[in-house]
Amino acid sequence: MKKFIICTLALIPALALGQSDHSLTVDKWGRDTVYTKVQHVVGFTTPGSTVTFNGEAVKVYKTGSFGKKVELSEGPNTIIVTSVYGGVSVSDTLNRFYTTDRPARPQADLPLTITTSLYVETTEGAYFNYGKGADRLGGAKVCFVDAGIPLEVVEEFGNLYKVKVAENKYFHIPKEYTSPIEDAPVRDVTTNNWSVTNMGDFDRVAISLxxxxxYIFRQVLEDKSIVIDIYGAQCNSNWLTQRVPLGMVKYVDLEQVEYDVFRAKIFLNDYSWGTKVYYQGSTLMIDVKHQPELTLKGMVIGVDAGHGGPSSTGAVSISGLKEKELNLDMAYTLKEELEKKGAKVVLSRKDDSGMTMAERKKIFLENNVDLVISIHCNAAGSPLDVKGSSTYYKYIHNRPLAEAILLRTLELEGVTNFGLVGNFNFSLNGPIEYPNVLVETQFLSNPEDEERIADPAFRKAYMKKVIKGLEDYLKSLK
Ligand SMILES: [Zn+2]
Structure with a gap:
């Protein structure tokens, strides 16, 4: 589209000293042509300035950030933002063309049906997606699956294969986590006997196939169970040997939910402290970690500072604060405070270096952490409406922990509730080997939240609330 509006920055000459220090930046994020009547206009200037939008006063926060919702008229609109500091006046002009005539969205690509037989097997790091839906963090994931599982491809869609796992059951898998194989997968076997054994640090459920x-992995909150659905299998498990006493597994049970879908049900004494699901030969192994001592003293806690390095700054606040720096600062504070309670802390990122999600997970697994807390700051469109503290989990057994942390952070003065977010697609919420929660402290895009998180005393207070929430959670378990 042709850009027909040009934004200009006009420095108005003034006599006062300090003129060169006085700055004004209006966030011109987004398009010149807009389709919503109310626009959130934010920016930052020298702290202590007075700011006006077309002559009307606007609040300036301690950080120098400011913002206002502006109602546009149809057609061209001009907003002159003026900041005055020490007698020096600086102006910036924002032009927006408002129309209700929104162009139609382009049609989505159609999937390609596979006409000749195509078989693949999973490779290291593979996971299933429910369908071909996608959002910022990718399509909704079911769970990670072990390598070497043969699959039949029935459709191709972009970088995904649609695979048939049972008569009425399909998943999607990224092509990059598959490699071709010759033979069609066997889709009609019976399950054999099970054994459940206390291995010391964990209970091992072994299902012979x-x-x-x-297979897919799921957790159920009400009965504190783990559910594994195995596809293309019928029940012939006539011996479920449970070598009591077990550490974390209360008992096991099974169910044939469809003719070719077999369900293994593992009931736990409490919410999961970690599970490993993998094949040893053709035996499906489910290792269920025992509950650690319910005290921070001696507990091994993984602390993850989100983002890092030159290519992942994370969100940038209105006044220019970088999320990666705030996250690292808070991660160190959290470490220090947890160590005061006798916990052992394992940091993923220790400095401003880039780190993949897989590298972070590897560090936590190698250190056999009891749980992981990932620290981030949030950002959103509609910066003047969207704010608050929030916590995130994918698997439902992590919900009580995420909730306990969120509730404590809401005790801080001025902190609002953005919410408790479930089935979240964030990579570090994906591991089932340890409980984990993502903490999105405050919105850097919101000037009120930004003012709070810019204050080191607030960041420390927030991290102490995270620990309080963690302690509440431990106390709630028996
Ligand atoms: Zn982030």
Whole structure:
């Protein structure tokens, strides 16, 4: 689209000293042509300035950030933002063309049906998606699956394969986590006997099959169970040997939910402290970690500072604060405060270096952490409406922990509730090997939240609330 509006920055000459220090930046994020009547206009200037929008006063926060919702008229609109500091006046002009005539969205690509037989097997790091839907963090994921599981491809869609795992059951898998194989997967086996054994630090549930079959992992909150669905399998498990006493597994049970979908049900004494699901030969192994001592003293806690390095700054606040720096600062504070309570802390990122999600997970697994807390700051469109503290989990057993932390952070003065977010697609919420929660402290895009998080005393207070929430959670378990 042709840009027909040009934004200009006009420095108005003044006599006062300090003129060169006085600055004004109006966030011109977004398009010149807009389709919503109310626009959030934010920016920052020298702290202590007075700011006006077309002559009307606007609040300036301690950080120098300011913002106002502006109602546009149809057609061209001009907003002159003026900041005055020490007698020096600086102006910036924002032009927006408002129309209700929104162009139609382009049609989505159609999937490609596979006409000849195509078989693949999963590779290291593979996971299933429910469908071909996608958002900022990718399509909704079911769970990670082990390598070497044969699959039948029935459709191709962009970088995904649609695979058939049972008569009425399909998943999507990224092509990059598959490699081609010759033979069609066997889709009609019976399950054999199980054994459940206390291995010291964990209980091992071993389900014998004739070949590796696709499976998915799920948690149920009400009965504190783990559910594994195995596809293309019928029940012939007539011996479920449970070598009591077990550490974390209360008992096991099974269910044939469809003719070719077999369900293993593992009931726990409490919410999961970690599970590993993998094949040893063609036996499906489910290792269920025992509950640690319910005290921070001696507990091993993974603390993850989100983002880092030159390519992942994370959000940038209105006044220019970088999320990666705030996250690292808070991660160190959290470490210090947890260590005071006798916990052992494992940091993923220790400095401003880039780190992949897989690298972070590897560090936590190698250190056999009891749980992981990932620290981030949030950002959103509609910066003047969207604010608050929030916590996130994917698997439902992590919900009580995420909730306990969120509730404590809401005790801080001025902090509002953005929410408790479930089935979240963030990579570090994906591991089932340890409980984990993502903490999105405050919105850097909101000037009120930004003012709070810019204050080191607030960041420390917030981290102490995270610990309080963690302690509440431990106390709630028996
Ligand atoms: Zn982030």
């Amino acid at each position: 004739n070949t590796k079959h696709p």
